[in-house]
Amino acid sequence: MTAGSKQATFMGYERENGDVGIRNHLLIIPTVICSNQVSSRVSQLVPGAIAVPHQHGCSQIGADKDRTFDVLAGTGMNPNVGAVLIISLGCEVVDPQALADKIRVTGKPVEWFDIQSVGGSIKAIEHGAKLARELQAKLHMQPKVPIPLSRLKVGVKCGGSDATSGLASNPALGAAADSLVREGGTIVIGETTEIIGAEHVLAERCAEPVIKEQLYHIVDRFEREVERMGADMRGGNPSPGNIAGGLSTIEEKSLGCISKCGTSPILGVIEYAEQLPEGGLYFMDSPGNDIECVSGMAAAGAHIVCFTTGRGTPTGAAVIPVIKITGNGRTFKLMEDNMDVDVSPMLDGSLPLEEAGERVWQEIIEVADGKLTKAEILGHQEFSINRIGPSL
């Protein structure tokens, strides 16, 4: 396929509820940290299965508990997941039956059991491996079918930013985001922390006054939380690496960040891990933390995250491909293991913005069509759940 060619479809998986996926993963979800080890062992016995060990699932209440549940459920519901095995300890606050029921609404096969009933780690690993093997066998029978590009949902994220992020990789990603929205597809941007100082620019693009108010509200809430901690954001965000890369303040970083979502109107503000609507640009209230943000986007139903970086980061995600884009030529060479798209020639004027955007857009289409990202090839399956309450 040559740059500039139009491909209206990609080959993907049709789900029973009408969703479409670009991967067909068997996902193993521990409901709680206590079942992490059993889940990981089961995934090792069934090649291709992905476990998502995490730190949470117990000693949590209220909205904090709900958030953990929503991220686990959303990750299972993600259309790139074809089947789910839930492994519970048996006494945690995240209810495995409720989790299974929630994911089953999508029509995909879901199994669950608890370690206490099965009788300890070894029996649980054996039991889990048998279930996982059966689920994996079913997944391999599923054919790929042509799917319109308009069905794609793509998250845009930046991390390990330097000055090239604002000059090159974020504008290039923004141009690709506009291409997807023009096709009828969906873009989600997050990182509430990283629009501080630039929210007025995004607010002007909100489709309705109520969306503008919501956007200001979530930024204000985040900033008040920082003030409550009595600290200067600088040092935490921008991080020491951002500062070494030339970014002096959060405002400067934010103003460089926002171009990655393109120029479409913002059609809504969604909660962290809330299911994404279809078509257009949305803002997800999330932290800037790379893994928490990407995990939230995956739980919201994104198929892919496009991730710009100047400093370089290896991060991937458990159930979705992460496409790494850099505007820093040194980083591309130094960390070629981890970088998918190099747009650094933008900086010497040899790569026009439009062509850089096209390069990213073509990469999105190819990855949707099955091309593995560097992070997928290297087995990067990072997963992290954002928390909003104390451990009890």
Add this chain to the structure above:
Amino acid sequence: MDHSLPAGADAIVMDARDHVATALRDLQAGEVVRYQAGGKAGSVTLLEAVSFGHKLAVSDISEGTEVRKYGEVIGRSVAFIEAGRHVHVHNIEGIRGRGDQAEAKEGGGAL
């Protein structure tokens, strides 16, 4: 941002209102840096080295000025900054997300 970057530039000014340019390569003290700002050519002699990706002042910036890049405010100067100086955390500070100052205000009366 809706423009492509000019070919062969040493530094880039994102908007005509900006006080700063971003270095597109490692720049040395004494170099004359040429840039385009709002369609007009400008130049400034560097008073110190500025690394790739870092900022240099293209005009004198008095202390307490709201410093602009992308045409927007990126922070406030905490010292007089001469044209040609490196602009970074030593001479500008963020205005937003300053919990440290909120505490100083509250604690100030008690001290």
